[in-house]
Amino acid sequence: xxxxxxIGAGKSTSVLINYLKNRSEEENLxxxxxxIDLKQAKKISGDHPNCTxxxxxxxxKEDRRAAIKAADIVISMLPARFHIEAARxxxxxxxxxxxxxxxxxxxxxxxxxxxxxxxxxxxxxxVDPGLDHMSAMKVIDRIRDQGGKLLxxxxxxxxxxxxxxxxxxxxxxxxxxxxxxxxxxxxxVAEFIQEGKYKYIPYHRLFRRTEFLYVEGYGRxxxxxxxxxxxxRSIYGLEDILTLYRGTIRRVGFSRAWNMFVQxxxxxxxxxxxxxxxxxxxxxxxxxxxxxxxxxxxxxxxHNLKIDQDDIMWDKLVELDLFNDHKKLGIKDATPAQxxxxxxxxKWTLAEEDKDMIVMYHKFGYEINGERKxxxxxxxxxxxxxxxxxxAKTVGLPLAxxxxxxxxxxxxxxxxxxxxxxxVYEPILQELEVYGITFKEKETEYLGYxxxxxxxx
Amino acid sequence: xxxxxxIGAGKSTSVLINYLKNRSEEENLxxxxxxIDLKQAKKISGDHPNCTxxxxxxxxKEDRRAAIKAADIVISMLPARFHIEAARxxxxxxxxxxxxxxxxxxxxxxxxxxxxxxxxxxxxxxVDPGLDHMSAMKVIDRIRDQGGKLLxxxxxxxxxxxxxxxxxxxxxxxxxxxxxxxxxxxxxVAEFIQEGKYKYIPYHRLFRRTEFLYVEGYGRxxxxxxxxxxxxRSIYGLEDILTLYRGTIRRVGFSRAWNMFVQxxxxxxxxxxxxxxxxxxxxxxxxxxxxxxxxxxxxxxxHNLKIDQDDIMWDKLVELDLFNDHKKLGIKDATPAQxxxxxxxxKWTLAEEDKDMIVMYHKFGYEINGERKxxxxxxxxxxxxxxxxxxAKTVGLPLAxxxxxxxxxxxxxxxxxxxxxxxVYEPILQELEVYGITFKEKETEYLGYxxxxxxxx
Numbered sequence: 001x002x003x004x005x006x007i008g009a010g011k012s013t014s015v016l017i018n019y020l021k022n023r024s025e026e027e028n029l030x031x032x033x034x035x036i037d038l039k040q041a042k043k044i045s046g047d048h049p050n051c052t053x054x055x056x057x058x059x060x061k062e063d064r065r066a067a068i069k070a071a072d073i074v075i076s077m078l079p080a081r082f083h084i085e086a087a088r089x090x091x092x093x094x095x096x097x098x099x100x101x102x103x104x105x106x107x108x109x110x111x112x113x114x115x116x117x118x119x120x121x122x123x124x125x126x127v128d129p130g131l132d133h134m135s136a137m138k139v140i141d142r143i144r145d146q147g148g149k150l151l152x153x154x155x156x157x158x159x160x161x162x163x164x165x166x167x168x169x170x171x172x173x174x175x176x177x178x179x180x181x182x183x184x185x186x187x188x189v190a191e192f193i194q195e196g197k198y199k200y201i202p203y204h205r206l207f208r209r210t211e212f213l214y215v216e217g218y219g220r221x222x223x224x225x226x227x228x229x230x231x232x233r234s235i236y237g238l239e240d241i242l243t244l245y246r247g248t249i250r251r252v253g254f255s256r257a258w259n260m261f262v263q264x265x266x267x268x269x270x271x272x273x274x275x276x277x278x279x280x281x282x283x284x285x286x287x288x289x290x291x292x293x294x295x296x297x298x299x300x301x302x303h304n305l306k307i308d309q310d311d312i313m314w315d316k317l318v319e320l321d322l323f324n325d326h327k328k329l330g331i332k333d334a335t336p337a338q339x340x341x342x343x344x345x346x347k348w349t350l351a352e353e354d355k356d357m358i359v360m361y362h363k364f365g366y367e368i369n370g371e372r373k374x375x376x377x378x379x380x381x382x383x384x385x386x387x388x389x390x391x392a393k394t395v396g397l398p399l400a401x402x403x404x405x406x407x408x409x410x411x412x413x414x415x416x417x418x419x420x421x422x423x424v425y426e427p428i429l430q431e432l433e434v435y436g437i438t439f440k441e442k443e444t445e446y447l448g449y450x451x452x453x454x455x456x457x
Numbered sequence: 458x459x460x461x462x463x464i465g466a467g468k469s470t471s472v473l474i475n476y477l478k479n480r481s482e483e484e485n486l487x488x489x490x491x492x493i494d495l496k497q498a499k500k501i502s503g504d505h506p507n508c509t510x511x512x513x514x515x516x517x518k519e520d521r522r523a524a525i526k527a528a529d530i531v532i533s534m535l536p537a538r539f540h541i542e543a544a545r546x547x548x549x550x551x552x553x554x555x556x557x558x559x560x561x562x563x564x565x566x567x568x569x570x571x572x573x574x575x576x577x578x579x580x581x582x583x584v585d586p587g588l589d590h591m592s593a594m595k596v597i598d599r600i601r602d603q604g605g606k607l608l609x610x611x612x613x614x615x616x617x618x619x620x621x622x623x624x625x626x627x628x629x630x631x632x633x634x635x636x637x638x639x640x641x642x643x644x645x646v647a648e649f650i651q652e653g654k655y656k657y658i659p660y661h662r663l664f665r666r667t668e669f670l671y672v673e674g675y676g677r678x679x680x681x682x683x684x685x686x687x688x689x690r691s692i693y694g695l696e697d698i699l700t701l702y703r704g705t706i707r708r709v710g711f712s713r714a715w716n717m718f719v720q721x722x723x724x725x726x727x728x729x730x731x732x733x734x735x736x737x738x739x740x741x742x743x744x745x746x747x748x749x750x751x752x753x754x755x756x757x758x759x760h761n762l763k764i765d766q767d768d769i770m771w772d773k774l775v776e777l778d779l780f781n782d783h784k785k786l787g788i789k790d791a792t793p794a795q796x797x798x799x800x801x802x803x804k805w806t807l808a809e810e811d812k813d814m815i816v817m818y819h820k821f822g823y824e825i826n827g828e829r830k831x832x833x834x835x836x837x838x839x840x841x842x843x844x845x846x847x848x849a850k851t852v853g854l855p856l857a858x859x860x861x862x863x864x865x866x867x868x869x870x871x872x873x874x875x876x877x878x879x880x881v882y883e884p885i886l887q888e889l890e891v892y893g894i895t896f897k898e899k900e901t902e903y904l905g906y907x908x909x910x911x912x913x914x
Contacts, residue, residue: 111491188727189722189725191728194747195748196729197743198732199744199746199792200728200745201722201745202661202721202722204659204661205720205722210463263644263660263662268646268657268659270645271648271657273657274655275655287654287656287657288657288658289656291652291656293652366703378684386680391547
């Protein structure tokens with residue numbers, strides 16, 4: 001039996017675990033699911049004969065080492081900052097490691113040692129990062145094989161609510177960590193390159209510089225810029241590319257409305273509100289508006305944001321019950337972002353029968369034999385239910401397939417890595433198609449951002 | 458002879474030094490001016506018989522201790538973060554200390570020791586902080602003496618260009634550290650209280666929430682909020698006050714125009730621009746605007762900021778030569794804030810004959826015998842020339858007068874302190890009047906922010 005240790009048994013691990021359980025007989029797998037909360041580990045493990053739940057505190061060195069020593073491969077589903085101790089033990093006991101997290105500096109620093117020991121530390125193999133890497137590199141490699149030169153690469157991903165469950169004016173519900181949505185885009189400028197020109201968008205303008213995306217059968221979406229687009233030049237080997245832009249997908253109109261919160265200062269996570277526990281939703285809104293003895297909070301807000309009362313923006317705010325004077329925040333020492341999250345969770349939490357949706361959109365502009373072309377590659381995946389969500393599937397399946405591929409020596413190149421080599425992405429993308437995770441490609445004439453030759457800039 | 462050691466001989470120390478030189482005969486003073494740059498120390502010291510220049514590196518422990526040991530009182534004119542070593546030595550050798558800087562945590566922590574040794578560490582005794590404390594506490598104490606209860610305290614200070622030297626569309630020139638002007642308001646939310654309601658202004662809205670101020674003979678000004686208004690509740694003993702607001706004074710229209718830079722992201726000091734050294738002013742502007750193959754930088758900016766070409770805002774930008782494609786930033790690894798400072802310094806540097814101006818405006822709302830009243834106290838001081846600037850005078854004279862008052866045992870209460878007690882502010886304010894630094898008071902009916910009783914809020 002091959003031993004797989006899964007550290008961290010969050011809700012999102014169910015698809016990963018089910019895949020491995022289902023293969024456990026034919027593949028000779030024995031799964032151990034370790035979580036600091038034994039109950040949760042048991043819930044995920046169920047009573048499958050090849051699956052055991054154990055209580056595991058990753059900060060308890062002895063327990064952690066014993067568990068890792070007993071495994072053949074380790075999957076860490078912990079938050080990114082907790083991987084490193086497990087990673088060091090994996091080197092010590094010569095075990096392979098799989099995570100869905102971005103490669104941290106500390107993780108990267110282990111590369112030489114990992115290679116010396118002939119180990120594979122596969123990271124960023126979820127959906128974003130993960131599926132985005134794989135699906136992009138597949139097309140990039142093909143274009144290069146044909147002798148093409150990449151001019152433009154744009155890539156967008158979004159976790160959204162499925163059309164059939166899309167029941168509010170924001171066309172949005174929380175399908176993943178709400179906190180990440182509330183603070184999205186903070187902590188640094190969005191920097192990218194367009195037609196060879198570096199561009200910078202400060203946070204307070206981020207949600208007003210969106211780009212439209214059309215996906216056949218699903219309609220229009222919009223994308224706002226991620227912070228780290230330029231990192232992908234070295235990652236994907238696109239050092240000379242003229243346009244490189246990564247973004248987050250929302251339904252059209254979301255960003256314009258979200259910008260109201262940004263403008264008011266409600267997404268700030270750097271200071272605590274006075275008396276936040278007893279603050280009503282209305283008080284919260286009012287604390288960002290000038291004092292007036294005569295004007296209502298409603299009018300002050302409309303004036304401040306320059307919106308009319310028949311503007312859909314206004315309806316979006318009213319839908320959130322933002323002006324309610326009776327509902328209290330009920331959080332001690334809340335930051336504005338935490339307060340806003342509380343208000344949004346009341347309205348944006350998925351209902352039992354709601355489904356989620358993952359949308360991915362890549363654009364590849366390139367030149368081949370003197371001709372400029374463009375390929376648009378799109379993927380939409382809708383969740384089955386609240387357990388088999390699109391998010392859990394697009395994160396869990398790549399993780400599971402990669403784990404098995406490493407165990408079965410289909411992936412053999414050692415090192416701290418991400419899934420950008422053919423050896424890795426080809427078998428995984430192929431198997432994902434079986435699960436309905438497929439990309440549609442469309443070739444168009446390349447227009448880029450400069451169809452008529454440079455006039456202005 | 459009483460020995461005074463002045464550490465740090467910046468340009469702004471000239472008024473301070475001249476005051477002490479002029480008093481040196483009658484007061485038996487011997488001045489030592491220490492600076493890491495001996496030339497600069499010599500320039501400030503001149504060849505006055507009671508004044509010596511020495512080379513002094515404050516980080517050289519031996520030299521620093523020798524200099525402090527030889528003094529009777531120490532004036533530290535170094536940047537705030539460099540005071541603490543000198544302060545510790547002052548305790549060691551039982552010397553009094555005077556600075557114009559905000560009391561740091563480290564400085565505050567010395568209070569018990571300073572008191573045990575019967576020493577006086579007087580801080581925040583320049584103009585802002587300094588003159589603002591003294592002139593405000595004088596009125597606050599008087600109102601309290603009469604049995605009044607403070608309802609409102611607003612206080613504004615600005616370093617501006619004098620009306621006779623006010624020659625650009627911004628009505629502004631750099632009269633102090635330009636960097637502080639460019640990054641003003643960053644690093645935290647502006648928090649204050651109005652009629653008992655806490656209010657928060659995020660940085661990107663700060664320059665759109667101004668308040669007008671009228672000063673007889675000088676016309677209208679505007680104030681934008683400082684970050685730390687609430688700190689003054691405990692400092693001034695105004696714990697229960699309904700309205701507390703501190704701000705910075707500019708000429709009307711400055712903030713609205715400055716907001717253009719904030720909106721574009723040009724005041725950001727947290728990241729470095731790519732290729733900043735060879736970037737033209739025009740490139741710099743363009744990096745904050747969307748790419749377009751056809752539209753000019755000018756049109757993109759006007760569209761982005763929604764300004765017409767006959768808007769004075771537009772003229773203000775043109776005046777700065779912001780769209781020049783030939784002028785290069787010439788700074789390696791510049792942040793946007795550093796780049797903007799470079800551009801502004803070209804236009805906003807004081808000419809040889811230019812004069813500066815300090816404006817201070819306090820509002821005190823209070824209740825006495827069932828009646829609500831308000832006192833507005835204003836001060837305008839205009840510099841004489843480029844050495845005897847209003848800034849150097851309003852900083853240097855309080856420092857110098859306090860130093861002498863401590864030497865002459867007119868100020869005797871020990872401890873780490875700021876000038877908010879009568880013992881300190883009364884003699885200093887009185888002597889400042891001799892130098893033309895005077896406040897005008899005007900009594901009005903108190904309207905506050907809620908003249909008609911609370912309806913909205």
